[in-house]
Amino acid sequence: MLRYFSLILALSLPLAALAVEPDEMLDDSALESRAREISKELRCVVCLNQDIDSSNAGVARDLRLLVRERLVSGDSDKEVVAFIQARYGDYVLLKPPLNEKTYVLWFAPLGMVAVAIGIVAVAMRKRRKKSVPKVLSDAEEREIKQFIDQHKSGETT
Incomplete structure (x- = not known):
């Protein structure tokens, strides 16, 4: 090649x-x-x-x-x-x-970089939210605690 x-x-x-x-x-x-x-x-x-x-x-x-x-x-x-x-x-x-007619030529690349950074930031924020575990409700926590307590008491006897 x-x-x-x-x-x-x-x-x-x-x-x-x-x-x-x-x-x-x-x-x-x-x-x-x-x-x-x-x-x-x-x-x-x-x-x-x-x-x-x-x-x-x-x-x-x-x-x-x-x-x-x-x-x-x-x-x-x-x-x-x-x-x-x-x-x-x-x-x-x-x-x-650098004048009024050429601002786009000079500043468009900076604008594109800013947009790209914004897109990456939004994507990372969405990804971070998805990776956070869901919080259990109080009823679910009580049920899990009760289940754990039952198994602990069952093991000791």
Whole structure:
């Protein structure tokens, strides 16, 4: 099993490297490295939690080309990110800013954890109540005591 997993992993690693195609790369190595850094901050809108630098989706390619186009035209890194954010919204950022529009993105995981803790607490409380022995009524206790007393007196005689 481990051998198959290793084989699959080894075969899939080159696919991630093929995301940025040679025709996309800039001749200027400084601009290309800036483009790569910016691309690692931007989310592929098709692939979800994958940056555009490692995504093979067509939209990711378009975004990579747009980043390089903006850098060649003289935009700073922040201006490039702001331009793409203006077009695609905060969702395109792998680390969205904390504001009214992104509260759900930031606090939904905390809410899910709170709900999970509540469910576990309720389940444990129900389980604890089931494991508590039932209390006998006074009549049942008298009957048991009488039964025990009869057997004790029967043993001594």
